[in-house]
Amino acid sequence: xxxxxxxxxxxxxxxxxxxxxxxxxxxxxxxxxxxxxxxxxxxxxxxxxxxxxxxxxxxxxxxxxxxxxxxxxxxxxxxxxxxxxxxxxxxxxxxxxxxxxxxxxxxxxxxxxx
Numbered sequence: 001x002x003x004x005x006x007x008x009x010x011x012x013x014x015x016x017x018x019x020x021x022x023x024x025x026x027x028x029x030x031x032x033x034x035x036x037x038x039x040x041x042x043x044x045x046x047x048x049x050x051x052x053x054x055x056x057x058x059x060x061x062x063x064x065x066x067x068x069x070x071x072x073x074x075x076x077x078x079x080x081x082x083x084x085x086x087x088x089x090x091x092x093x094x095x096x097x098x099x100x101x102x103x104x105x106x107x108x109x110x111x112x113x114x
Contacts, residue, residue: 028075028084030093033103034061036069040101040108043093051093065112074101 032054033040039061041054058071073096077088088094 028081028087030073030075031101031106032058032096033072033074033101033108034058034067034069035072035099036067037102038065038108038110039067039069040074040103040106042106051091054093061109065110071096072099073097074099 027045029043029045030051031040031042039058041057043049043051043054055071061067062069073093076098077094078084
């Protein structure tokens with residue numbers, strides 16, 4: 001009987017440890033830019049700047065500048081980062097089409113978006 005409890009405790013402890021590691025190491029800041037190359041923004045997850053904020057900012061850029069550019073992800077998926085796999089599978093930011101960056105990573109706004 002004791003071995004059964006030890007096995008259950010070990011399995012629960014392993015599951016908790018994996019969840020903590022996925023939560024800590026699986027969060028990936030992703031950079032985005034417009035297909036026109038005149039708008040860019042980057043997530044800063046530790047500060048609460050996430051994909052929803054990026055998407056809202058891009059929509060404002062499109063409205064204010066009358067742009068028909070599309071949103072592109074400039075951060076590639078890195079398959080060897082095992083702890084990021086849940087993010088790759090579940091986060092909508094990874095569904096945004098990938099393209100190599102045209103401009104330096106960071107924050108860029110055209111004058112019409114100010």
